[in-house]
Amino acid sequence: MATILTHPVIPLTCGMLLGSRRISLPLLVLGMCCAILPDMDVIAFKLGIAYESAFGHRGFSHSLLFAATIATVASFFHTALRSTHMMTWLFVAFATASHGILDALTTGGLGVEFFWPMSEQRFFFPWQFIQVSPIGVNRFLTERGWQVMRSELLTVWLPCALLLLTVKSFTYFSSSRKSS
Ligand SMILES: [Zn+2]
Numbered sequence: 001m002a003t004i005l006t007h008p009v010i011p012l013t014c015g016m017l018l019g020s021r022r023i024s025l026p027l028l029v030l031g032m033c034c035a036i037l038p039d040m041d042v043i044a045f046k047l048g049i050a051y052e053s054a055f056g057h058r059g060f061s062h063s064l065l066f067a068a069t070i071a072t073v074a075s076f077f078h079t080a081l082r083s084t085h086m087m088t089w090l091f092v093a094f095a096t097a098s099h100g101i102l103d104a105l106t107t108g109g110l111g112v113e114f115f116w117p118m119s120e121q122r123f124f125f126p127w128q129f130i131q132v133s134p135i136g137v138n139r140f141l142t143e144r145g146w147q148v149m150r151s152e153l154l155t156v157w158l159p160c161a162l163l164l165l166t167v168k169s170f171t172y173f174s175s176s177r178k179s180s
Contacts, residue, residue, distance in 0.1 A: 002102045003133045004039065006152040008032035010102065011095035013160040017167055023091060024082035031095035034070055038062045038099040042135055051110055054120050057135070058103060063116040067096035101125075102156070108132030130155050 011031035015023040023031070038061040049056050060066055071093035074081070078088040100112040104125045109132050111122030131151035134144060 002106060002130055002152055002156065003148060004036050005149070006156050007035040007039075007099050007102060009156055009160050010098040011035050011091070013164055014094065015091070016164055022083075022087060027081045027083045027088060027091055030074060030081060031091050034074070034092050034096040035099050037070065037096060038066065045135070052122075054113060054116055058100075058110055058122065059113050059120075060116045062100040062103060062112045062114070064097055064100075064114055065116065067093045067100075070096045102130065105155075106130045106132040 008031075011028065011034070015028040015031060020028075039057075041055075041057050041059060041061040044053070044056045044059075045051075051057050054060050071089045074092040075085050075089040078085045081088055083091075100114055103109075104112045104114075104123055105128055106124075107128045107130065111124045113120055114123055115121065129151075131148045133148045133152075134142070
């Protein structure tokens with residue numbers, strides 16, 4: 001896993017790029033929660049389910065089908081989320097799927113079962129530049145935990161912040177040029 005602090009950064013950046021008229025605050029918050037949701041599967045370790053099982057860590061809950069299912073459930077509540085059916089589905093599916101995508105960019109653990117249940121093959125991307133996070137809070141509060149956080153700040157937070165800054169300043173300058 002990447003850490004639970006970093007997964008929500010992806011939907012947060014996407015929501016801020018799209019703006020509050022397209023992605024309402026409740027939808028944004030839900031998306032950020034859904035980006036963490038797949039790691040609820042660490043409960044499998046407590047239940048004695050092997051990591052490499054489809055119901056182990058980075059198994060079915062990290063699949064694209066899981067993301068689509070969560071998005072379908074969320075889209076029933078689009079009115080409460082102050083959004084359209086389609087936008088709710090797309091944003092929640094993206095947010096949930098972004099979890100597995102970040103995990104597949106990490107340097108350790110087993111790969112991600114993107115295509116469960118069609119295939120139990122586990123995948124990594126060819127580029128693995130995010131240091132894998134230790135599982136569990138105790139192990140996170142160590143020197144290695146800080147190393148992981150530094151790696152995530154550099155490879156996820158910083159590019160997201162730069163992207164936001166670039167797009168927002170471009171939009172600001174092009175709208176102020178239009179109005180002048
Ligand atoms: Zn994960």
